[in-house]
Amino acid sequence: MxxxxxxxxxxxxxxxxxxxxxxxxxxxxxxxxxxxxxxxxxxxxxxxxxxxxxxxxxxxxxxxxxxxxxxxxASYEYATVEDILEEAKEKGEAPFIFVLDNIEDPHNLGAMIRTANLAGAHGVIIPKRRAVGLTSTVARTSAGAINYTPVAKVTNLKQTMEQLKKEGMWFVCADMDGTPYYQMDLKGPMGLVIGNEGEGVSRLIKETCDFVASIPMKGDIDSLNASVAAGVLAFEIARQRG
Structure with missing residues (x-):
């Protein structure tokens, strides 16, 4: 609620x-x-x-x-993108940010904020429209991570990404037709882009990304839950950042 x-x-x-x-x-x-x-x-x-x-x-x-x-x-205050970059600077680390493209399920958003926190990301960026905000369900599902991981809400995700690219960030999105994630170099200032539960990453956002990573799968269904995909890629980025 x-x-x-x-x-x-x-x-x-x-x-x-x-x-x-x-x-x-x-x-x-x-x-x-x-x-x-x-x-x-x-x-x-x-x-x-x-x-x-x-x-x-x-x-x-x-x-x-x-x-x-x-x-x-909103149950919680939002941060700004600058706050997130500041968080990275204070830790003396290259920025690592989750960018969530129209996540609609509060349980997914909460799980991703929790994953962002555990994988060492400095913050999460969500869009203002057509996406869930920081509700109390999100807070509950994040298991407290919402208190430590800043979440910024922006009007235009693409513009925000382009601005961050000018500042040296790279963006990788999860999509079926990408390169297997374990063959990629994901070190340095990195934004991990996860798409909507049903439609995946929108075309404009995908075009703004530098890399497209796929998670090779065995089995009979063709996609992972958005928050699980976020977890797989986030911990690979964390491993490479070492």
């Missing part, structure tokens, strides 16, 4: 206090001044605003007093 904030005053106060709000549900066609103020505040941040019918709000509401607005607050 994410942290739900219900009612006009509570939601407005949370937005003004700069609390990270992932999603805002607003009664469709509600013209009230206070609701308009809430929408205006939400638009200043990167909150996704959903206009919904009263039935949907009633369904989401736990208090029964939503007054036409319910906000979903």
């Amino acid at each position: 994410e942290n739900k904030i219900e009612g006009r005053n509570a939601v407005l106060e949370a937005l003004r206090a700069g609390k990270p709000i992932d999603k805002l549900y607003v009664l469709d066609g509600c013209p009230d001044g206070p609701v308009r103020t809430i929408i205006r505040e939400a638009k200043k941040g990167d909150t996704i605003i959903n206009y919904v019918k009263k039935e949907r709000l009633d369904q989401l509401s736990e208090t029964g007093h939503h007054q036409g607005v319910i906000a979903m607050a």
Whole structure:
């Protein structure tokens, strides 16, 4: 469960206090001044605003007093990409970052944050849209790693990767048609890109990567769970970094 904030005053106060709000549900066609103020505040941040019918709000509401607005607050604060690079610098290590392309399952995201922590990655980058954020399910599944591994949320994953490439980073993504991962040199400043559970890495993101690594498999199904694939490649990168 994410942290739900219900009612006009509570939601407005949370937005003004700069609390990270992932999603805002607003009664469709509600013209009230206070609701308009809430929408205006939400638009200043990167909150996704959903206009919904009263039935949907009633369904989401736990208090029964939503007054036409319910906000979903992220359970944890987000870091910035700079924070992640700083983390690497402080440890005197080449940056090692997970880049997650539209992961939708909170259990997968939590498992990957946990893997990132255990493999020695300095942080995780996720996109703002069409992906799960730091909910309490993610926090639980990360087994506490969320408290130690910074997670940054960016508007444009491709642009962020291109910026990091200018700063000397290389990116490897997991995909069926790549080179077997154990034949690759994955040392140095490295971003590990893992794609969406169903569709894999999106075309634009794949084109931005420098390397495509495959995990050769035996067996009758053709793909690994995203978080398992992340684990296999992350620990190979960790082994090579030595």
